[in-house]
Amino acid sequence: MEGRSNHGINPELVLAYKFPESSSRYTERDAALYALGVGACGRDAVDANELKYVYHSNGQQFIKVLPTFAALFILDCLPKLSSLPGMEFDPRLLLHGQQYIEIYKPLPAHSCIRNKARIAGLHDKGKAAIVEIETTSYADGSEEPLCMNRTTIYLRGAGGFSKSSPPYSFASYSGHQTPSLKIPKTQPFASYEDTTRPSQALLYRLSGDYNPLHSDPT
Template identity: 35%
Template sequence: MPLDYAKLKSMRIEPVRHTYTRRDTMLYALGLGVGADDPTAASDLKYIYEKSLVALPMQAVTLAAAPLLLAEPEFGINYKLLLHAEQSLLVHKPLPVEGTVIGEFSVDEIYDKGASKGAILYMTRKLVDASNGDLLATMSVVSFLRGDGGFGGKSEGAPKPRPVPADRAADHSVALANPRNQALIYRLSGDYNPLHIDPEIAAIAGFNRPILHGLCHYGMAGRALIAALCDDDPSRLQRLDTRFTSPVYPGEPLHVELWNIAAGDASFRVVASERNVVVQDFGRCEYRA
């Protein structure tokens, strides 16, 4: 059955209510490798020690996530061929270290790239503080539906991410901590896809070992950018966009390359250092200068 455009566009997604604790906030930070290099560094302790705990804004991507509605047969999506292609985060208010949040969802648009080229699905999630109704974050998720092109939809008009500068070298490069057990910790924040822990499942998917969650190395990049651009103040981060371009293996060296574009605006990409492969591209980071 082909993708049902009308049914997807009119899909009603019930809001998701999610209560999280300080322990979840600390676990998320550990899942990004915080404290891996120096567990006594004050810059890391604030994310993993309850004494003066603050939340990393990227934790929003793990909260009040939608159920796997896209896997329902009625929508006609070949869910096994779906890939998380892009992630964006707009921060409206600092994320509390604990509390209850509500996720509100919408299907924005689906673009048809052709029968042999797949389709692109845009969805938005708004994260609201249940205690006062404040909008905390707006997230956009772009999914590449590799097996669902040719359904008869429009092919033009999709938003185009901003490329990193091609005319000059990066202004800074920051190494990322990526311990070999990184995926084992990060999955405890809610993404239990066996691709990230089970060697047999990874082999079926064509990998020689389990791969790292895309949203894990997205969070790792965000942590590095907060340190490099925001004087290590997470409340200054306002926007973090990226496109996932290649898998990452737990334990392999990574680094972020960043370009200063204007005051409060930078471009970035993430590179697997030893393989010299770009694993995130079209990165955009906006922050309060």
């Protein structure tokens, strides 16, 4: 495999790395806090369609969990990136670029989650590098996956590590999982506008995403 780096990234070492299995526990409170952080009941505190994500609405035994709550399961892996063998970059220049999620069954209202992560992609974009981490999550005591996250991390200033042309690019997943969408030229059949509350990012970060982007005005 080509691509030994003079710029802090060695593809051979990065792709060979094996993340240790990790686990985390969440409660109904965590699921409800996340729902509020992404805007549930933001316009109407008693919205019947959204109250179920933050309250035992209509006598339901457990609150419902938004499918995108699964994106939080990858947060344990991100701090480990800067210590990966063959991976050197400025963590201040890290951006969360894209999130792909597959949900295999409804997320429980509370659970202990086991996460198995691996490097699924690495791409040299010239002035930046892209790293893709694939995380499969399981409820404690089960070998059936709950969900899979593929997280795209954009590392500004970390590109230029290729020793070949075209630039280095590797992905372990099939292309049909990330289809390209064609935007129709016709007028939309319907439109919807929404707004975020001024303090919403401050509330969202309490779910564990402490990127300064959500809180630091500088």
